[in-house]
Amino acid sequence: MPTSTISSTDPSVDHLIQAAPTESCSTDLAAGPWTFDAVAGYGPGSSMGDVIPTGAPRQGELPAEYREASEEDLDRRIRAAKTTLGDRVVVLGHFYQREEVVAHADYVGDSFQLANAALEHPDAEAIVFCGVHFMAETADLLSTPDQAVILPNLAAGCSMADMADIDQVEDCWEQLADVLGPLDATDDSGRVPVIPVTYMNSSAAIKGFVGRHGGIVCTSSNAETVLEWAFERGQRVLFFPDQHLGRNTAKAMGVPLHRMPMWNPRRPLGGSSAAQLADSKVILWHGFCSVHRRFTVAQIDQARAEHPGVRVIVHPECPMEVVDAADEAGSTDYIRRAIDGAAEPTTFAIGTEINLVRRLAAQYPQHEIFCLDPVVCPCSTMYRIHPGYLAWVLEELVAGRVVNRISVTADVADPARAALERMLAAKPRA
Structure with missing residues (x-):
C-alpha cells in the first residue's frame, strides 16, 4: 500500500x-x-x-x-x-x-x-x-x-441519501403499523412502538417525515446521544439511510446484532419476519455510503504489516468488521481532531474520503498520513x-x-426543522 x-x-x-491513471478509480x-x-x-x-x-x-x-x-x-x-x-x-x-x-x-x-x-x-x-x-x-x-x-x-x-426514498419510507411505516399496532400508542412507560431516526445524510422529505412522527436527525458525531434520546421515547428505532452508522453505534451501546434486523424496501416486511421486527431494538435501512464501503479489513491488515505501530482511524459509515478492526472510529471532524491532537510524529491510516485524507497529509507533514484504500476513488x-x-x-x-x-417547501420544511432542532439539542458528551 x-x-x-x-x-x-x-x-x-x-x-x-x-498523473497516475492506472491507480485511479x-x-x-x-x-x-x-x-x-x-x-x-x-x-x-x-x-x-x-x-x-x-x-x-x-x-x-x-x-x-x-x-x-x-x-x-x-x-x-x-x-x-x-x-x-x-x-x-x-x-x-x-x-x-x-x-x-x-x-x-x-x-x-x-x-x-x-x-x-x-x-x-x-x-x-x-x-x-x-x-x-x-x-x-x-x-x-x-x-x-x-x-x-x-x-x-x-x-x-x-x-446514500437517495437510498431512502420518501415513498419507500412511508410504505415501511405502514407495514410496521400492521406488525406492531398503532404507532402512536404508548406502553406503560410512555414509549411508542418505534421512533424514526434519520442521519443528516438524507433528503429534506425524509427529515420532514421524521419530524412529523416525533423523530430526530443525527450526525456521525452525536449518533449515540440521539439513540439514547430515541430509546427513552420508543421501544425501538427505525434508522435510515445508513445501515453501518446505525449498526456500529447501536452495537457500541450494547444492542445485540440479532435485534438489529435489516429493512430492504424491495421486500415484504423489509425481508424480516413479524417476530423479528417485534423483537427488534434497531431496524436498519438497507443503505450505505459507497465511499466508506470500499474499506476492508484486509486493507487494515496490510497497513499494520507495512507500518508497525500505525494508528488506524475509520469513519463509522464503514462496515462493522472494518470499524471493529480499526483502533478508532469517528466523524470527519473526529479524524481531523485526532490528527491535530497527536503530540508525537505518528503514522495514520485513515478510512474516509480521499480528498480529506490528502488535505490532512498536506496540513500535518510531521505525521505520515495515508488512505487505507490505495485506489483513488473520491465521492462521485x-x-x-x-x-x-x-x-x-x-x-x-x-x-x-x-x-x-x-x-x-413549507409543508416539508416545518416538520424537518422540528427534527433538526431536536438534533441540535442532543449534544454529544465531551
Missing part, C-alpha cells in the same frame, strides 16, 4: 488521476464534471455503480467560458467575484471537496458544522454551498426566508462541484441573478 506522497503542489485528486474523473451533466447517473467515482432515482436533479449546460477557462483564470474570477460581493455572500465547503474549491470557502467542515455556519450568517444574501444536495436543503431549512441557498451543480446529489457527487461552477454562480450573483437556488 503506498503511503501518502501529497504535497501542496498536488491540489486535487483530479491532478493525481491525470476511473480516469473519467480527470474530465470536467460538465461532461456528465446530461447523463443520468452519479458520474465517475465511488458511487458510479449506484442506481440514481428517476427524476434526480440534472444540471443545465455550463457556459463555455467556464468550461474552457484555465484553473488560473477561474481562481482569479472567483476571487474577484467574492471581493465584489463581500459580506453579501458566504461560501461553505465540505471536507470532501476538491482543494481548488476548498481554497475559496469561508468555512470548511462536515455537513453539521456547515449547517451551523449557515446559521451564523443571517445577514448574507446568499449561501453558496459547495457540497451535495441534502446539505444545501439543510442550509435552506436553517437559513432565513430572505436568504438564497445555492448549489453550484444541481447534479451533486448523494447516493462531491466531485461534481468544480471551480467552473463556483465561478459561474458567483458571477451570476454579481450580475444580480440567482441561479441553482435550493428551496424546501
Whole structure:
C-alpha cells in the first residue's frame, strides 16, 4: 500500500488521476464534471455503480467560458467575484471537496458544522454551498426566508441519501403499523412502538417525515446521544439511510446484532419476519455510503504489516468488521481532531474520503498520513462541484441573478426543522 506522497503542489485528486491513471478509480474523473451533466447517473467515482432515482436533479449546460477557462483564470474570477460581493455572500465547503474549491470557502467542515455556519450568517444574501444536495436543503431549512441557498451543480446529489426514498419510507411505516399496532400508542412507560431516526445524510422529505412522527436527525458525531434520546421515547428505532452508522453505534451501546434486523424496501416486511421486527431494538435501512464501503479489513491488515505501530482511524459509515478492526472510529471532524491532537510524529491510516485524507497529509507533514484504500476513488457527487461552477454562480450573483437556488417547501420544511432542532439539542458528551 503506498503511503501518502501529497504535497501542496498536488491540489486535487483530479491532478493525481491525470498523473497516475492506472491507480485511479476511473480516469473519467480527470474530465470536467460538465461532461456528465446530461447523463443520468452519479458520474465517475465511488458511487458510479449506484442506481440514481428517476427524476434526480440534472444540471443545465455550463457556459463555455467556464468550461474552457484555465484553473488560473477561474481562481482569479472567483476571487474577484467574492471581493465584489463581500459580506453579501458566504461560501461553505465540505471536507470532501476538491482543494481548488476548498481554497475559496469561508468555512470548511462536515455537513453539521456547515449547517451551523449557515446559521451564523443571517445577514448574507446568499449561501453558496459547495457540497451535495441534502446539505444545501439543510442550509435552506436553517437559513432565513430572505436568504438564497445555492448549489453550484444541481447534479451533486448523494447516493446514500437517495437510498431512502420518501415513498419507500412511508410504505415501511405502514407495514410496521400492521406488525406492531398503532404507532402512536404508548406502553406503560410512555414509549411508542418505534421512533424514526434519520442521519443528516438524507433528503429534506425524509427529515420532514421524521419530524412529523416525533423523530430526530443525527450526525456521525452525536449518533449515540440521539439513540439514547430515541430509546427513552420508543421501544425501538427505525434508522435510515445508513445501515453501518446505525449498526456500529447501536452495537457500541450494547444492542445485540440479532435485534438489529435489516429493512430492504424491495421486500415484504423489509425481508424480516413479524417476530423479528417485534423483537427488534434497531431496524436498519438497507443503505450505505459507497465511499466508506470500499474499506476492508484486509486493507487494515496490510497497513499494520507495512507500518508497525500505525494508528488506524475509520469513519463509522464503514462496515462493522472494518470499524471493529480499526483502533478508532469517528466523524470527519473526529479524524481531523485526532490528527491535530497527536503530540508525537505518528503514522495514520485513515478510512474516509480521499480528498480529506490528502488535505490532512498536506496540513500535518510531521505525521505520515495515508488512505487505507490505495485506489483513488473520491465521492462521485462531491466531485461534481468544480471551480467552473463556483465561478459561474458567483458571477451570476454579481450580475444580480440567482441561479441553482435550493428551496424546501413549507409543508416539508416545518416538520424537518422540528427534527433538526431536536438534533441540535442532543449534544454529544465531551
